[in-house]
Amino acid sequence: MHNVFSAFVGFCMTAISAWQFPQVLGFNNNHPPWQIDLLVNGKNDPYGIVDIDDFKPGDIRIIEKDLWVNEDAKVFLHLKDVHDFQGLQTEPETEEELSLGPKSDIQNYTTYDLKIKNQIVIDGNLNVPLPNAVSCWIPLGQITKNQHIKVEQSFHFDPAVTNWAQGDKAKFTEVFLAIAADNEMAPETGSGLVWSDELKRCVLKPTPTIKPTHTPKPTHTPKPTHTPKPTQTPKPTQKPLHWPFPWGQR
Numbered sequence: 680m681h682n683v684f685s686a687f688v689g690f691c692m693t694a695i696s697a698w699q700f701p702q703v704l705g706f707n708n709n710h711p712p713w714q715i716d717l718l719v720n721g722k723n724d725p726y727g728i729v730d731i732d733d734f735k736p737g738d739i740r741i742i743e744k745d746l747w748v749n750e751d752a753k754v755f756l757h758l759k760d761v762h763d764f765q766g767l768q769t770e771p772e773t774e775e776e777l778s779l780g781p782k783s784d785i786q787n788y789t790t791y792d793l794k795i796k797n798q799i800v801i802d803g804n805l806n807v808p809l810p811n812a813v814s815c816w817i818p819l820g821q822i823t824k825n826q827h828i829k830v831e832q833s834f835h836f837d838p839a840v841t842n843w844a845q846g847d848k849a850k851f852t853e854v855f856l857a858i859a860a861d862n863e864m865a866p867e868t869g870s871g872l873v874w875s876d877e878l879k880r881c882v883l884k885p886t887p888t889i890k891p892t893h894t895p896k897p898t899h900t901p902k903p904t905h906t907p908k909p910t911q912t913p914k915p916t917q918k919p920l921h922w923p924f925p926w927g928q929r
Contacts, residue, residue, distance in 0.1 A: 715749070738836045756830070
């Protein structure tokens with residue numbers, strides 16, 4: 680048996696101009712004014728499957744998308760709902776999984792990079808694992824209205840992967856979002872993860888630091904002023920009587 684790795688990665692692609700809406704609102708004028716109409720590969724609300732087969736260890740797969748907006752916009756990408764599956768079992772895979780146990784998590788052995796308009800969003804040299812780019816809105820920057828912009832995603836499979844991965848499959852959903860260029864909103868997915876521009880991956884949203892309430896110092900009460908006791912007036916000194924007393928005195 681040849682050590683052949685055959686993988687299928689399904690990407691359910693959803694282009695939306697809504698944030699956390701259950702459906703694509705697109706060009707029907709029913710969406711709030713802060714949402715921008717967006718086309719992906721010329722289609723509004725496209726659902727498609729992209730097949731990557733015979734994905735051998737060390738292989739690289741590139742997927743390109745064409746984006747178009749009808750006014751200047753900020754664009755975001757959300758990868759979510761990653762699932763892996765056991766594909767057609769081969770003899771080498773079955774033998775290896777006797778010791779490893781069932782294993783099909785090929786997404787954990789795939790790194791991901793991303794660029795738009797030849798501007799790098801996630802550098803391939805960072806070797807960002809695909810799961811670390813999942814479940815947050817990745818900002819793609821600002822695009823100009825009525826221009827076709829190319830988005831390029833690359834998937835790099837670990838060359839050290841062994842027989843356990845033969846025939847395994849993975850898929851995830853892909854969602855695009857466009858908002859007005861002057862909108863300061865930072866969209867969130869509800870997963871608790873946000874994009875870190877420093878680390879170039881999704882990270883836990885930091886908990887806001889609550890400043891402690893300032894407790895005013897108690898007002899110092901001055902001690903009462905001591906009132907001195909009044910000075911006692913001494914009694915007058917009695918003159919001594921001298922002998923002989925004057926007549927009539929004793």
